[in-house]
Every structure is written in structure tokens, then in C-alpha cells.
Amino acid sequence: MVRLPDDSTRELSAGSTGIELAQAIGKRLAQAAVATVIDGVESDLGVALVDGAKVSIITSDSDAGRHVLRHSTAHVLAQAVVQLFEGAKFSIGPAIEDGFYYDFDLPNNKTFSDQDLVAIQERMQKIVEADQPFVRAEMTTKEALKIFKDQPYKCEIIERVTKGKGDSSDALEAGSADAVSVYRNSESFVDLCRGPHVPSTGRLGHFALMKVAGAYWRGNEKGPMLQRIYGTAWESKSALAEHLHRLEEAEKRDHRRLAVEMDLxxxxxxxxxxxxxxxxxxxxxxxxxxxxxxxxxxxxxxxxxxxxxxxxxxxxxxxxxxxxxxxxxxxxxxxxxxxxxxxxxxxxxxxxxxxxxxxxxxxxxxxxxxxxxxxxxxxxxxxxxxxxxxxxxxxxxxxxxxxxxxxxxxxxxxxxxxxxxxxxxxxxxxxxxxxxxxxxxxxxxxxxxxxxxxxxxxxxxxxxxxxxxxxxxxxxxxxxxxxxxxxxxxxxxxxxxxxxxxxxxxxxxxxxxxxxxxxxxxxxxxxxxxxxxxxxxxxxxxxGGAFPTWLAPVQVRVLAVASAHDEYATKVVERLVEGGYRVDQLVADEQLGKRIRASKLERIPYILVVGDDDVSNSTVGVNPRGGDVRRDVPLTDFMNQLSIDVGQAKSVS
RNA sequence: GCCGGGGUAGCUCAGUGGCAGAGCAACCGCCUUGUAAGCGGUAGGUCGUGGGUUCAAUCCCCACCCUCGGCUCCA
Missing domain, CATH: 3.30.930.10 (Bira Bifunctional Protein; Domain 2)
Known part of the structure; x- marks a missing residue:
């Protein structure tokens, strides 16, 4: 019998594991499950549940679940690098916000190139396809040091943890002083880790390697410089795509880029x-x-x-x-x-x-x-x-x-x-x-x-x-x-x-x-x-460069439909300038659509278009940033609207 | 400061050991336009700076400057 988060209980046969519990609850849950929490301790899905324990299932679309995915993907990265680069030493590879990284030390001070990244990512996909199990084992310090005898960074972590000098990042890697835990993916690849991990690499796959960077071992400026590979990993193809899209959007807002574009x-x-x-x-x-x-x-x-x-x-x-x-x-x-x-x-x-x-x-x-x-x-x-x-x-x-x-x-x-x-x-x-x-x-x-x-x-x-x-x-x-x-x-x-x-x-x-x-x-x-x-x-x-009207360098731009209306446009500009606004005008020596487009790219809050009707009726056509065009607006009405907009410091976006 | 990438026209970027290229922008014409790119033409470069290799360097090498991604740092 185990107790679920909603305080209900469920009977399971003795020795049942987290994955069996998830299957018993529902197929969907079993598919999304990546780990369990047993009496407050995050554990692998394959761990047997204790009678009377309080159990919850971590699914891949939760923060904790993504954390497990990302950390597991980091292990796959390490395995791929070790396979492709003989003599590579691997140090630590935690999950971070939106992804993970892993730090490596390559022989002869070699560094990763962008092409290397492509090859590593391909190799990672193969490891995912191979659906290798993550097999946990606990062992003594001595045994662990033997397994990692060619991995000096791992040995250093093991020694720190067992001497009680480990910090939180060490603990994440190795577990506690009582027992060192490792996860084995294959005969040839085993990594020091506290876990938990997904049951097998087949559960992963929606990831991308992002960039290479130098990083000091243990953050120490005087220590050795390692090669860090950053990646991102998600529970689904669409979640990965959304993340990459968000990055693109953020890049468009980069203030350095906007400062050049907008001549600031x-x-x-x-x-x-x-x-x-x-x-x-x-x-x-x-x-x-x-x-x-x-x-x-x-x-x-x-x-x-x-x-x-x-x-x-x-x-x-x-x-x-x-x-x-x-x-x-x-x-x-x-x-x-x-x-x-x-x-x-x-x-x-x-x-x-x-x-x-x-x-x-x-x-x-x-x-x-x-x-x-x-x-x-x-x-x-x-x-x-x-x-x-x-x-x-x-x-x-x-x-x-x-x-x-x-x-x-x-x-x-x-x-x-x-x-x-x-x-x-x-x-x-x-x-x-x-x-x-x-x-x-x-x-x-x-x-x-x-x-x-x-x-x-x-x-x-x-x-x-x-x-x-x-x-x-x-x-x-x-x-x-x-x-x-x-x-x-x-x-x-x-x-x-x-x-x-x-x-x-x-x-x-x-x-x-x-x-x-x-x-x-x-x-x-x-x-x-x-x-x-x-x-x-x-x-x-x-x-994103679209400053609210009270801050916009140019608040209003006036465009005449044709040269015949330029004179009226100038009058509109004068009225607005008298009203204390920052206004300019593009004369009609170019197509109206082109002038509108140029003004939109400058993110001007209001574009006014004036033609025959406006000249005769003292109106303007108002094309606001992010809003719909209104024709035949009396200029006085527009000025009232503008004054409210500026006073309220409201962004028209 | 450390590791790695980069610097070519105003902007975004191609390119090559032997005359320097495109699109957009600019300028000049034509077009006179009703809500996000009309057409044609012209001009624009110390290829970041300095040194080296070479008959010849924007390209290869070295140093420096600036910049980008990280690490470290941030009163």
C-alpha cells in the first residue's frame, strides 16, 4: 500500500516499482513518468516502493521532470564525447535553467569546434536510439575510485564527498559520504551521479547542443580551464521548438542590435x-x-x-x-x-x-x-x-x-x-x-x-x-x-x-x-x-524598441498621400509641435506604402496619413502602432487621444 | 583577465594569394501614390590597426585594438 499526493491510497503487490504504480494509475501517466518521489526523496522509477510510503510520480512536463531529462541528457553528452574523443576527461554535468552543460578536459589542450558539436549531437542521437538503460549502483569509495581511475576530476569529487568537504554541486554528482552512487549506461560508460535518471536513454531525444565555452574547474580562476558544452533539452519536440523560438525572439530584442537599428x-x-x-x-x-x-x-x-x-x-x-x-x-x-x-x-x-x-x-x-x-x-x-x-x-x-x-x-x-x-x-x-x-x-x-x-x-x-x-x-x-x-x-x-x-x-x-x-x-x-x-x-x-509614447523619440509622423497634400501635412505637423509633441513628416516623393513601412520599422507610435478628404475636413487618418487604422479622425480628437496616451504613459503595443 | 568565435560599403552579409561583391539604406531622375517594400540610374571601401612572409596579402603568420558566446568578477 502506498499513499498518493491526493492522500488516496493504492494497493500494489509487494516489490512494485514507481513505473508499475504509474501504469496502474494510467497509461498517460506511465508514458510521461520520469522519476518518483518516495517519502520526499527523488528516486528512479525502477526503485521498489516501500509499504506505507508517500509516493508521487514526476512527469516530464514538470520542472522537476525536465530537470531529470536534462541531467540524463548530460550523461548522454558525456558518453558521446568520451566515445568520439579518446582520452577525454569529464568533470561535472548538471541540469540548469532550460538545459544542461557538461565540462570536459580534452587531451593536448584540444578544444571543441562547431563541427565537433554537430558530430557529438549525432552520436548522442544514436545513444538515444540504442535505448540504453540507466543502471544505478552504490559502492564504497574504494570501488568507485577504481572505476574512475582514469578520471581525475571524478576522483577529486569522490574524495571531497567522502571526506565530508563536498559542496552541493559535489553531492549532486556523487551522492553522500555513506555510499557513492554511479549510473551505468553501457559496458564502456559509467558516470558518477546521485540521480535520479530516466529509466533509459530512449526517453530522451528532444535536445540541442547550443554552444561551447571555456569554464574554470570548480569556478576557480587560477584552476584549469575546461571545455564546457551547453545544451537544451525538453519533454517534446514542440517544447524544444518553442524554446528555440523564444531565444530568437529574445535576440530580436537585444538592446545592442536595437540601438544600431534605431540609431540610438x-x-x-x-x-x-x-x-x-x-x-x-x-x-x-x-x-x-x-x-x-x-x-x-x-x-x-x-x-x-x-x-x-x-x-x-x-x-x-x-x-x-x-x-x-x-x-x-x-x-x-x-x-x-x-x-x-x-x-x-x-x-x-x-x-x-x-x-x-x-x-x-x-x-x-x-x-x-x-x-x-x-x-x-x-x-x-x-x-x-x-x-x-x-x-x-x-x-x-x-x-x-x-x-x-x-x-x-x-x-x-x-x-x-x-x-x-x-x-x-x-x-x-x-x-x-x-x-x-x-x-x-x-x-x-x-x-x-x-x-x-x-x-x-x-x-x-x-x-x-x-x-x-x-x-x-x-x-x-x-x-x-x-x-x-x-x-x-x-x-x-x-x-x-x-x-x-x-x-x-x-x-x-x-x-x-x-x-x-x-x-x-x-x-x-x-x-x-x-x-x-x-x-x-x-x-x-x-x-523591444517600441517605447511608450511619452518616451518615443518621434511620437507622430505625418505622411501626405500625394505631394498635393504635403502642405496640409505640414500644417498638421505645426499644430502638433505647438502642442508640445515630437513630430516629423516624410514628404510624398515615395510610395505611401513604402513610407508607412519605413515608419513602422522605426516603431513610431502614431503614423498620420492625410489625403484629399482630410484636407477638406481637417481630419487625419490614424495608423497607431499595434492597432487598427482609423480614417477621418478630426485632428482635435486625435490630439486629445494623444494627450491621454502621453499622460498615462501607456504603451500602444 | 581566461577559453573559443568574429571584424569586408551606413546596415545585414557573400567572397578570393593576382581589377572588391549582393540586398537594403543614401543620392539623382521618373512615378503622385489612401495604409508595411513602384521603376531606372549614381555614388559609396586603407577589407579593424601595426608588423612579417611573398613577385604580389583583404586572404597566410605574429602582435595589438574592438566585438560576440561563456567562465571569473561586478562598489
């Missing part, structure tokens, strides 16, 4: 890596973003400040940034009166503004705001369009407050941040609390505890779900990071709210409290866009 900005090679110039069309969008940000900050009680791009090295010694981030800073300029660095952040300068004179508790919270441009020497291989760039502008704010004010201030900051993000079309957020990394931080335990508690309290007060990222804090304090979900469900980290007791200490910041005592303020670091460049890149991908 560029990265001239002559400028150097990771440095962008903004073209007029990108520039107007950026200006609108900045204008909106300034307006909100003005209304939010922030004081605007400006600071220079360079500072004397002493400043960054005081702040501690030189100690922690010297490698990430542009190199120093030696001058006759000292050494100067381009600033990699704005906070120390804001501290100097605070410290310039004596402060009273009556001034707190003091909220300083700056669109501050900073320079960081990101390592060459890490640059990525606007998302990782060397010169960028932060919408940076530092709030100096008392410890008593801190929790309220953080709570209202959360409101402020979310309200601004919503205006830019984001509605789903994930929150992450990053805590102290003892090796990369300054300050006392007590201080860290107090600031972590304050952040936590603010999140709880808003009833927000959040995850904890251990040891991911900045060196000076813990933080809340806010991820947004974009239009196609991808997560982007944008905003950050950081608590800092350390910079006030280092800079000797003080205020005079009600009791006339000198006290140290708390400093909150806060960036909402993060960097304007990065935020812009995320917005570009979020909207």
Missing part, C-alpha cells in the same frame, strides 16, 4: 571598449528619463548636488574603495600636487558635502541626489553592451539620517523606487537581501546586525517576499536589490538600497542631536535606475 547610440572603436556615445534619438529618450527622475526627486525632498569626475587618491583611501577596488579603477594620474583618480562612485564626495559644515538633527534626513558619471575599469571579457559598461551615470542618492529614522526612511524609499519603476512599465519585482561577507567587509558585527535588521524590517513592513543572498553585500553594508521582470519574463537587477554605518565612521560624519550630543548619522546609498545606461538597455529590451 553607438560604441565607436576609437573611443575604447565599454564607452558609448549617445545619438540624438537615444539622447532624447535619455533626457526624458533624466527629466522624469529629476522631477520625482525634486518632489521627493531630495537636494540636487554636483561633484567632479576626478578626486585626489586620499579621498578613496579614506572611503576604503582603493583598498577594495583598486583593480577596478582607472589608473591614477600623477600630478605635481598629488595623485588623482577618475571617480568610480559618488558616495565619498557626498560625504564631503555633508561634512563641510556642522549638521543639526533638524536637517535630517538629508537626501542628496546626483546624476553622477563614474568610471570603472571592468575587465575586458565582462563588457556587455549597455548592461556592463566602463563609463556610466548613476542616479545616485545618499541619505543621511538618524538611526531612529532609518527604518522609516528605507520603507518610504521602497515606495519611491517602486513607484518610479512602475512609470517605466515594470510591474513585477523580486527583492533580495544581501548579507555580510566577512572576508570582504569592514565594520563591527553589531553595526552589521543593526543595519541588516533595519532593511529586513522595511521589507516586512511592506509585506514583501524576499530571498536572502548570503555574503553578497557591499563591503560597507548590507543591501536590498530589486529585480524587475520584463515583458518576456526575464529578470534584471536594477535598483539597490544600501545601508551604511561605515562611511560615516570613516569620514567622521556627525550631527548635533536634541540633547546637544554629537552623534554619527547613518548613510543610505540608493540607486533607482542603477545606471542610466543599464536601465536604458533594459528598457530597450523590455519594450
Amino acid at each position: 547610440l553607438s560604441f565607436p572603436q576609437e573611443l575604447g571598449g565599454g564607452l558609448a556615445v549617445w545619438h540624438p534619438k537615444g539622447g532624447i529618450i535619455r533626457k526624458l528619463m533624466e527629466d522624469y527622475s529629476r522631477e520625482r526627486h525634486q518632489n521627493g525632498g531630495y537636494k540636487f548636488v554636483f561633484t567632479p569626475h576626478l578626486a585626489n587618491a586620499h579621498l578613496f583611501e579614506t572611503s576604503g574603495h582603493l583598498q577594495f577596488y583598486k583593480d577596478g579603477m582607472y589608473p591614477p594620474m600623477e600630478m605635481d600636487n598629488g595623485t588623482y583618480y577618475p571617480k568610480p562612485m559618488n558616495c565619498p564626495m557626498h560625504c564631503l558635502i555633508y561634512r563641510d559644515r556642522q549638521r543639526s538633527y533638524r536637517e535630517l534626513p538629508l537626501r542628496l541626489f546626483e546624476l553622477g558619471t563614474v568610471y570603472r575599469y571592468e575587465r575586458a571579457g565582462t563588457l556587455h553592451g549597455l548592461l556592463r559598461i566602463r563609463g556610466f551615470t548613476q542616479d545616485d542618492s545618499h541619505i543621511f539620517c538618524t538611526e531612529e529614522q532609518m527604518a522609516d526612511e528605507i520603507a518610504s524609499l521602497l515606495d519611491f523606487v517602486l513607484s518610479v519603476l512602475r512609470r517605466f512599465g515594470f510591474s513585477e519585482f523580486d527583492f533580495k537581501l544581501s548579507t555580510r561577507n566577512a572576508e570582504k567587509s569592514v565594520g563591527s558585527d553589531e553595526i552589521w546586525q543593526r543595519s541588516t535588521d533595519a532593511l529586513q524590517e522595511a521589507l516586512n513592513r511592506h509585506g514583501l517576499q524576499y530571498t536572502v543572498a548570503p555574503e553578497a553585500a557591499a563591503f560597507y553594508g548590507p543591501k536590498i536589490d530589486i529585480d524587475v521582470r520584463d515583458a518576456i519574463g526575464r529578470k534584471w537587477q536594477l535598483s539597490t538600497i544600501q545601508c551604511d554605518f561605515n562611511l560615516p565612521e570613516r569620514f567622521g560624519l556627525e550631527y548635533i542631536a536634541t540633547d546637544n550630543a554629537r552623534k554619527q548619522p547613518i548613510m543610505l546609498h540608493r540607486a533607482l535606475f542603477g545606471s542610466i545606461e543599464r536601465f536604458f538597455g533594459v528598457l530597450l529590451e523590455h519594450y
Whole structure:
């Protein structure tokens, strides 16, 4: 007798397995089954069920089921590589989001080519056709080391696990210290693994190898570089096809591609890596973003400040940034009166503004705001369009407050941040609390505890779900990071709210409290866009280039049907420009259809077409982005509609 | 920084050890258009930069710059 997830029970003959249970329940289920969960432990379908156990069946179309498929496909990949490349060493091959990878070490530092990938994939298909069983065996460390005597990476994992030093990825590979488990597919191929796996390779097949990449063994930069093959695997042909289609769609939204297509900005090679110039069309969008940000900050009680791009090295010694981030800073300029660095952040300068004179508790919270441009020497291989760039502008704010004010201030900051993000079309957020990394931080335990508690309290007060990222804090304090979900469900980290007791200490910041005592303020670091460049890149991908009307570089384009109507079209343009809109016109020296097509490709929110009827009746034909054409619309009506659209910041898409 | 791919016209991309190519865009004509590509013509290149091999290099070799996919890193 076993108990099912719906709490019903089912009688089975003694020694029955998961697959027999699935068959007893239904044919469909048996076909989709890839593994079982017996009393909370994921197991192979072929494992005998214990009397009274709580059992559920994992099907291939669930997250857990796909995980099993992907991990099993990784084993097939390893087998194919070992067959095709003599002397190949294989290390680890986990399932990951949407797929799997496997890391290999090929003899003589050989690397995989794209052609190799094709051959490997063909060999994998043969292994699938052969329908090899996944046969589990458990054994002692000694036996396992013997089996894998030619596989040094496997031996290292076995030794780590049995010595109790294994981490989660090791455990995934080898099981526990008590018994090492392996899965055998054939006489010649066996892999270390905790499982579970599908019963046989015939259950697999909807996969594709995607790319080759270098990857460090155990993620250690100083360790050996392995060859990693990435693949994707799904429960059906259609699920695989959908995934590949999603990738294509994502590629069309790539902000680097859209930036070129839409003439928004560029990265001239002559400028150097990771440095962008903004073209007029990108520039107007950026200006609108900045204008909106300034307006909100003005209304939010922030004081605007400006600071220079360079500072004397002493400043960054005081702040501690030189100690922690010297490698990430542009190199120093030696001058006759000292050494100067381009600033990699704005906070120390804001501290100097605070410290310039004596402060009273009556001034707190003091909220300083700056669109501050900073320079960081990101390592060459890490640059990525606007998302990782060397010169960028932060919408940076530092709030100096008392410890008593801190929790309220953080709570209202959360409101402020979310309200601004919503205006830019984001509605789903994930929150992450990053805590102290003892090796990369300054300050006392007590201080860290107090600031972590304050952040936590603010999140709880808003009833927000959040995850904890251990040891991911900045060196000076813990933080809340806010991820947004974009239009196609991808997560982007944008905003950050950081608590800092350390910079006030280092800079000797003080205020005079009600009791006339000198006290140290708390400093909150806060960036909402993060960097304007990065935020812009995320917005570009979020909207796929189709910016909402309030942000669109050209909001309306007017097209005359024929040259005879150009004059009227110009009048329409003038009316709209007077109304404060960004409007242009393409004269009728080319086919109307062609001009419409060109304008659509530019993702202009509204295309107005005017002809004979419109000239006589003061109307326009409205062709909105993503909507249906309306003829004979009075111009005044269109302008009302436009004003509503812009006011509501609604994207016509 | 590390592993691997790439850099040819404004864009997307062919191509070859011996005169540099297409489509789109641009420009000039013709067409005067009613909702996603009308026709014809013209112009456009230090083939990323520097060095080497060669009678001859965009092509082969070396270095550097930029870029793409990952790894590592991200105040």
C-alpha cells in the first residue's frame, strides 16, 4: 500500500516499482513518468516502493521532470564525447535553467569546434536510439575510485564527498559520504551521479547542443580551464521548438542590435571598449528619463548636488574603495600636487558635502541626489553592451539620517523606487537581501546586525517576499536589490538600497542631536535606475524598441498621400509641435506604402496619413502602432487621444 | 583577465594569394501614390590597426585594438 499526493491510497503487490504504480494509475501517466518521489526523496522509477510510503510520480512536463531529462541528457553528452574523443576527461554535468552543460578536459589542450558539436549531437542521437538503460549502483569509495581511475576530476569529487568537504554541486554528482552512487549506461560508460535518471536513454531525444565555452574547474580562476558544452533539452519536440523560438525572439530584442537599428547610440572603436556615445534619438529618450527622475526627486525632498569626475587618491583611501577596488579603477594620474583618480562612485564626495559644515538633527534626513558619471575599469571579457559598461551615470542618492529614522526612511524609499519603476512599465519585482561577507567587509558585527535588521524590517513592513543572498553585500553594508521582470519574463537587477554605518565612521560624519550630543548619522546609498545606461538597455529590451509614447523619440509622423497634400501635412505637423509633441513628416516623393513601412520599422507610435478628404475636413487618418487604422479622425480628437496616451504613459503595443 | 568565435560599403552579409561583391539604406531622375517594400540610374571601401612572409596579402603568420558566446568578477 502506498499513499498518493491526493492522500488516496493504492494497493500494489509487494516489490512494485514507481513505473508499475504509474501504469496502474494510467497509461498517460506511465508514458510521461520520469522519476518518483518516495517519502520526499527523488528516486528512479525502477526503485521498489516501500509499504506505507508517500509516493508521487514526476512527469516530464514538470520542472522537476525536465530537470531529470536534462541531467540524463548530460550523461548522454558525456558518453558521446568520451566515445568520439579518446582520452577525454569529464568533470561535472548538471541540469540548469532550460538545459544542461557538461565540462570536459580534452587531451593536448584540444578544444571543441562547431563541427565537433554537430558530430557529438549525432552520436548522442544514436545513444538515444540504442535505448540504453540507466543502471544505478552504490559502492564504497574504494570501488568507485577504481572505476574512475582514469578520471581525475571524478576522483577529486569522490574524495571531497567522502571526506565530508563536498559542496552541493559535489553531492549532486556523487551522492553522500555513506555510499557513492554511479549510473551505468553501457559496458564502456559509467558516470558518477546521485540521480535520479530516466529509466533509459530512449526517453530522451528532444535536445540541442547550443554552444561551447571555456569554464574554470570548480569556478576557480587560477584552476584549469575546461571545455564546457551547453545544451537544451525538453519533454517534446514542440517544447524544444518553442524554446528555440523564444531565444530568437529574445535576440530580436537585444538592446545592442536595437540601438544600431534605431540609431540610438553607438560604441565607436576609437573611443575604447565599454564607452558609448549617445545619438540624438537615444539622447532624447535619455533626457526624458533624466527629466522624469529629476522631477520625482525634486518632489521627493531630495537636494540636487554636483561633484567632479576626478578626486585626489586620499579621498578613496579614506572611503576604503582603493583598498577594495583598486583593480577596478582607472589608473591614477600623477600630478605635481598629488595623485588623482577618475571617480568610480559618488558616495565619498557626498560625504564631503555633508561634512563641510556642522549638521543639526533638524536637517535630517538629508537626501542628496546626483546624476553622477563614474568610471570603472571592468575587465575586458565582462563588457556587455549597455548592461556592463566602463563609463556610466548613476542616479545616485545618499541619505543621511538618524538611526531612529532609518527604518522609516528605507520603507518610504521602497515606495519611491517602486513607484518610479512602475512609470517605466515594470510591474513585477523580486527583492533580495544581501548579507555580510566577512572576508570582504569592514565594520563591527553589531553595526552589521543593526543595519541588516533595519532593511529586513522595511521589507516586512511592506509585506514583501524576499530571498536572502548570503555574503553578497557591499563591503560597507548590507543591501536590498530589486529585480524587475520584463515583458518576456526575464529578470534584471536594477535598483539597490544600501545601508551604511561605515562611511560615516570613516569620514567622521556627525550631527548635533536634541540633547546637544554629537552623534554619527547613518548613510543610505540608493540607486533607482542603477545606471542610466543599464536601465536604458533594459528598457530597450523590455519594450523591444517600441517605447511608450511619452518616451518615443518621434511620437507622430505625418505622411501626405500625394505631394498635393504635403502642405496640409505640414500644417498638421505645426499644430502638433505647438502642442508640445515630437513630430516629423516624410514628404510624398515615395510610395505611401513604402513610407508607412519605413515608419513602422522605426516603431513610431502614431503614423498620420492625410489625403484629399482630410484636407477638406481637417481630419487625419490614424495608423497607431499595434492597432487598427482609423480614417477621418478630426485632428482635435486625435490630439486629445494623444494627450491621454502621453499622460498615462501607456504603451500602444 | 581566461577559453573559443568574429571584424569586408551606413546596415545585414557573400567572397578570393593576382581589377572588391549582393540586398537594403543614401543620392539623382521618373512615378503622385489612401495604409508595411513602384521603376531606372549614381555614388559609396586603407577589407579593424601595426608588423612579417611573398613577385604580389583583404586572404597566410605574429602582435595589438574592438566585438560576440561563456567562465571569473561586478562598489
